[in-house]
Amino acid sequence: MSLPVTAKTNKKGHLEIGGCDLVELAREFGTPLYVLDEKTLRDRCRDYGDSFKQAYPNSEIAFASKALCTIGVSKLIASEGLGFDVSSGGELYTVLKAGADPKKIYFHGNNKPPREIDEALAAGIGRFMVDNEQELGQIERAAEKMGVRANIMVRVNPGIEAHTHEFVQTGRIDSKFGVPLDQLDSFLAAVKKCKMVHLTGFHAHIGSQILDVKPFVEETRLLLDLTLKYGTAEIGLGGGIGISYLPEQKPPTIREFAAAIAGVLRGKTEAKLILEPGRSIVGQAGVTLYTAGVVKEIPGVRKYVITDGGMADNPRPILYDAVYEAVLANKAKAEAEEKYRVVGRFCESGDILIKEASLPRVTPGDILVTTCTGAYNYSMASNYNRVPRPALVMVHNGRAAVVVRRESYADLVKNDAD
Numbered sequence: 001m002s003l004p005v006t007a008k009t010n011k012k013g014h015l016e017i018g019g020c021d022l023v024e025l026a027r028e029f030g031t032p033l034y035v036l037d038e039k040t041l042r043d044r045c046r047d048y049g050d051s052f053k054q055a056y057p058n059s060e061i062a063f064a065s066k067a068l069c070t071i072g073v074s075k076l077i078a079s080e081g082l083g084f085d086v087s088s089g090g091e092l093y094t095v096l097k098a099g100a101d102p103k104k105i106y107f108h109g110n111n112k113p114p115r116e117i118d119e120a121l122a123a124g125i126g127r128f129m130v131d132n133e134q135e136l137g138q139i140e141r142a143a144e145k146m147g148v149r150a151n152i153m154v155r156v157n158p159g160i161e162a163h164t165h166e167f168v169q170t171g172r173i174d175s176k177f178g179v180p181l182d183q184l185d186s187f188l189a190a191v192k193k194c195k196m197v198h199l200t201g202f203h204a205h206i207g208s209q210i211l212d213v214k215p216f217v218e219e220t221r222l223l224l225d226l227t228l229k230y231g232t233a234e235i236g237l238g239g240g241i242g243i244s245y246l247p248e249q250k251p252p253t254i255r256e257f258a259a260a261i262a263g264v265l266r267g268k269t270e271a272k273l274i275l276e277p278g279r280s281i282v283g284q285a286g287v288t289l290y291t292a293g294v295v296k297e298i299p300g301v302r303k304y305v306i307t308d309g310g311m312a313d314n315p316r317p318i319l320y321d322a323v324y325e326a327v328l329a330n331k332a333k334a335e336a337e338e339k340y341r342v343v344g345r346f347c348e349s350g351d352i353l354i355k356e357a358s359l360p361r362v363t364p365g366d367i368l369v370t371t372c373t374g375a376y377n378y379s380m381a382s383n384y385n386r387v388p389r390p391a392l393v394m395v396h397n398g399r400a401a402v403v404v405r406r407e408s409y410a411d412l413v414k415n416d417a418d
């Protein structure tokens with residue numbers, strides 16, 4: 001099971017993370033509760049930084065903030081020396097508030113609103129990752145008006161199919177993302193006509209939760225060819241390395257990933273390499289705590305355990321058939337003896353967190369923990385059924401700090417007009 005690196009079972013038989021007893025955390029902060037382990041998060045940042053600096057020194061890691069974007073988390077990530085991939089004005093605002101170095105901000109999006117382009121220019125961000133020709137024109141006009149230069153990388157659609165869920169594949173030919181390769185010359189001709197826009201290199205992103213280095217190697221080769229052909233200075237590989245939600249999912253280590261990419265580039269180019277990992281930085285650092293409520297048995301069919309959260313705090317299973325594992329924090333030493341369908345409290349039959357989890361016998365009040373929820377859980381959470389979003393706490397050395405406070409009913413109605 002991929003728990004945070006500090007996970008252990010304490011004397012009470014409770015699961016502990018970052019030196020904090022999860023049963024105590026549930027009592028103190030309530031459930032559902034997102035818990036993030038500072039050590040795992042820092043380790044992953046350093047693992048990326050060190051592995052790539054060793055394999056290919058001219059590299060930069062920009063955390064894909066869409067995976068988890070809060071001021072506190074961004075501060076921690078910035079303190080590890082990482083930059084940020086942002087894909088909206090809101091993410092840009094958040095990471096700037098966290099004190100991110102604007103020069104290390106890469107602004108993505110396939111239809112950037114003009115206002116957000118202005119905000120990014122005013123902030124002096126490092127690179128616009130340009131997705132299409134229309135947007136190029138928009139950036140040129142905005143830069144001219146402001147009298148500033150805009151450095152851009154062009155996102156190409158590499159036509160590479162990665163084996164992952166259809167909704168998180170982005171590099172195939174039929175995609176809304178990126179400039180198709182056969183339209184690249186015309187795009188580059190348009191760049192040449194721009195006065196304020198300077199092209200630094202090519203970028204691609206082939207998908208997410210990819211467990212194999214091969215499509216990345218293929219992508220790197222393609223971007224290298226473009227770099228050599230057009231004499232550009234930077235290569236952006238996107239994100240996408242997967243994590244182990246289940247034991248049978250075996251992603252490459254970051255060191256292996258770095259070695260495979262460096263193997264393509266070393267000796268062929270001096271271009272700067274930029275990576276944008278999201279999930280593989282924060283995924284494993286996070287767990288979600290729920291309180292088991294109703295335990296329901298349909299004889300001859302199955303047993304259900306109904307939690308106090310579900311699809312609003314973790315929409316990934318209903319969206320992508322995403323898989324998770326669970327443990328009971330208050331029965332961490334007990335053997336798994338029953339199979340349960342773990343579901344949520346929301347008004348949809350599809351509100352399933354885990355189709356079949358092997359757990360010790362569950363009784364109401366148990367603290368059920370789903371693992372690997374650090375990425376794309378909080379950031380994709382909703383207020384469906386007008387349920388306030390959970391709090392997020394960061395744990396370290398026996399201390400828990402609130403990074404996002406729990407929403408209140410007042411928060412839910414604060415933008416409502418009579």
Ligand code: LLP
Nearest residue numbers: 064205208209238239240276277278279376
């Ligand atoms: N760079 C770009 C341009 C991206 O679009 C993404 C993710 C990343 C980097 C980071 O990818 P990662 O390292 O996290 O795989 N909501 C989906 C994932 C969507 C990913 C979208 N783009 C999920 O929950 O699985």
